[in-house]
Amino acid sequence: MYKIAVxxxxxxxxxxKALGLDVFPSDTVEEARKTLHRLAKEEYxxxxxxxxYAAKLEHEVARYKDELTPAVILIxxxxxxxxxxxxxxxxxxxxxxxxxxx
Amino acid sequence: xxxINVNPTRQELTxxxxxxxxxxxxxxxxxxxxxxxxxxFMDVVRENRALRKKVEDGLMQAYGSFTVASxxxxxxxxxxxxxxxKQSVELDMSFQNVMSVNVPVYQFKTRSEDPGEVxxxxxxxxxxxxxxxxxxxxxxFQDMLRxxxxxxTSQLLAEEIEKTRRRVNALEYVKIPQMQEAIKYITMKLDExxxxxxxRLMKVKDMILKQSIEERREANEKAIQAFGGQPEAPxxx
Numbered sequence: 001m002y003k004i005a006v007x008x009x010x011x012x013x014x015x016x017k018a019l020g021l022d023v024f025p026s027d028t029v030e031e032a033r034k035t036l037h038r039l040a041k042e043e044y045x046x047x048x049x050x051x052x053y054a055a056k057l058e059h060e061v062a063r064y065k066d067e068l069t070p071a072v073i074l075i076x077x078x079x080x081x082x083x084x085x086x087x088x089x090x091x092x093x094x095x096x097x098x099x100x101x102x
Numbered sequence: 103x104x105x106i107n108v109n110p111t112r113q114e115l116t117x118x119x120x121x122x123x124x125x126x127x128x129x130x131x132x133x134x135x136x137x138x139x140x141x142x143f144m145d146v147v148r149e150n151r152a153l154r155k156k157v158e159d160g161l162m163q164a165y166g167s168f169t170v171a172s173x174x175x176x177x178x179x180x181x182x183x184x185x186x187x188k189q190s191v192e193l194d195m196s197f198q199n200v201m202s203v204n205v206p207v208y209q210f211k212t213r214s215e216d217p218g219e220v221x222x223x224x225x226x227x228x229x230x231x232x233x234x235x236x237x238x239x240x241x242x243f244q245d246m247l248r249x250x251x252x253x254x255t256s257q258l259l260a261e262e263i264e265k266t267r268r269r270v271n272a273l274e275y276v277k278i279p280q281m282q283e284a285i286k287y288i289t290m291k292l293d294e295x296x297x298x299x300x301x302r303l304m305k306v307k308d309m310i311l312k313q314s315i316e317e318r319r320e321a322n323e324k325a326i327q328a329f330g331g332q333p334e335a336p337x338x339x
Contacts, residue, residue, distance in 0.1 A: 002191050002192075002193040002195050003146065003191075003193060004191055004193050004210070006248075011168075012165070013169070014180070014184060015164060015165070015184070016237045017184045017185075018184050018187055018239060018240075019189060019191065019236075019240055020188070020190035020212065021188045021191055022190045026321060027207075029220065045193050045206070045208065046208065046247070046250045047196060048105070054301065063178050065257050065261075066257070066258070066261045068197075068206060068254075069206070069313075071206065071251075071253065073246075073249060073253055073254075075157065075161055075246070076158050076161055076162060076165075078165050078168075080162065081158050081162070083157065085154055086151075086154060086155075089150050089151055089154060091255070092147065092150075092256050092257055092260040093260070095149055095260045095261070095263075095264050096140065096143050096260040096263040096267075097140070097263075098267070
């Protein structure tokens, strides 16, 4: 049985707690980085990460991109979307096709 | 000279021809795989874009309601209300095979089926806005999970397509031409060898012929001298 984690700053992730997801609020980027690696080793199949942290953890997120688990999915944080999630979709297209055709 | 170093032998030629056949077949198969993967990928990626937009909008709305709720309630109170969730989510993951790429399929189970049970707090001490916020969150969550599946699938497919594309190109533009060139080189070399051995044989034949003519002439001359040197005698050769 797998679990779902939400990782981000405290204000953004609070709401997910009500849904019964495992919430890991972290205050610093360093803390988020450690938590991300820890969660990836544990039984978390899906990790939702706020874009605000993802922007600073680009390298770490890229590491899990080609692995089957976990799926690191970016969600906008409380301050709004940075467009990284969309950019990643675009990048996937570019990677596969060689040009952005959408 | 071909780019790769080969021995111009018949055995090497047969081996290369076999390899070329396999490569051409492999190239065709990989090309088909790439095309099919691409087809699947385009579908997935379109859904991915739509879902991501939906989720991002939905989440922003949910965050908005949370902001309103937190304005009406104290931070401690808000935190306290959400501290112990009633609901819990378990995720079931299975795999689907898309053109030999394993992609995850998520199925999630909530502990209680009743959608009204998402509120982990009593209504007496909390504001109505919090209910809205939690409600918004719950409704966007379905899409979030679907997004996770679709996005992971598109990432994995993208990786596989990239790999396949490289293989197809390597075969098409490097491996196969190289082999064809090597085959051509060997065939030409073998033909050349054959021609040169024919010529050699012809030369040898000429030399032998010349030698035997010479011998014959000498024998004749000796015979003429033996008969007394009448020069009018030789009517034959």
